[in-house]
Amino acid sequence: MPIFRSGPARLGVVEAHRMLQEATAVLLDVRETDEWRAGHIPGAQHLPLSRLTAGAEVPTAYADSRLVLICRSGRRSQGAARLLRARGADAVDVTGGMQAWVRQGLPVQGTAGGAGTVI
Numbered sequence: 001m002p003i004f005r006s007g008p009a010r011l012g013v014v015e016a017h018r019m020l021q022e023a024t025a026v027l028l029d030v031r032e033t034d035e036w037r038a039g040h041i042p043g044a045q046h047l048p049l050s051r052l053t054a055g056a057e058v059p060t061a062y063a064d065s066r067l068v069l070i071c072r073s074g075r076r077s078q079g080a081a082r083l084l085r086a087r088g089a090d091a092v093d094v095t096g097g098m099q100a101w102v103r104q105g106l107p108v109q110g111t112a113g114g115a116g117t118v119i
Contacts, residue, residue: 009081009092013101016068016094020044025066028058030080031098035072039108039116041101049076052083067091072098072118 011019019025020043029040030049040046047058049071058067067089069077077093084091094100098118102108110116 009085010074010078010095011068011092012095013104013106016070017101017104017106019066019068025068026062028062028067028069028080029071030069030077031071035119037111038119039098039110041070041098042107042109044070049080052080057087058084058089063089065090068094070094070097070101074100 016027020027020041027041027044028047029036029044030047030052032048032050033046036046045059045062047056057063067081067084069081069084069091070093071077071080074093074095074097077097081091081093098108102118108116108118
């Protein structure tokens with residue numbers, strides 16, 4: 001898919017959701033732990049931007065996967081995607097982040113598995 005190697009390297013929430021459902025990408029939530037606990041996308045993996053900027057690598061299991069990054073509004077995930085692309089990863093971010101995800105009516109769960117919220 002050329003969207004991952006050229007162009008603006010951003011996806012809308014509908015496309016990100018489709019990719020997650022089809023298991024054609026790994027969704028990485030780059031928000032901080034308190035945000036993650038309040039609510040995250042079912043199936044997402046948590047890797048805070050603060051850890052990425054401190055040098056953390058993407059877990060080996062996902063290193064060769066297409067990475068779709070999300071945060072609250074899209075600002076942090078855009079920076080995280082840029083950082084990971086500079087490291088050679090196949091990474092894009094979700095325009096509008098979790099806020100757009102919720103506006104689209106897509107699922108969010110809390111840490112305990114019940115309904116979550118975006119903070």
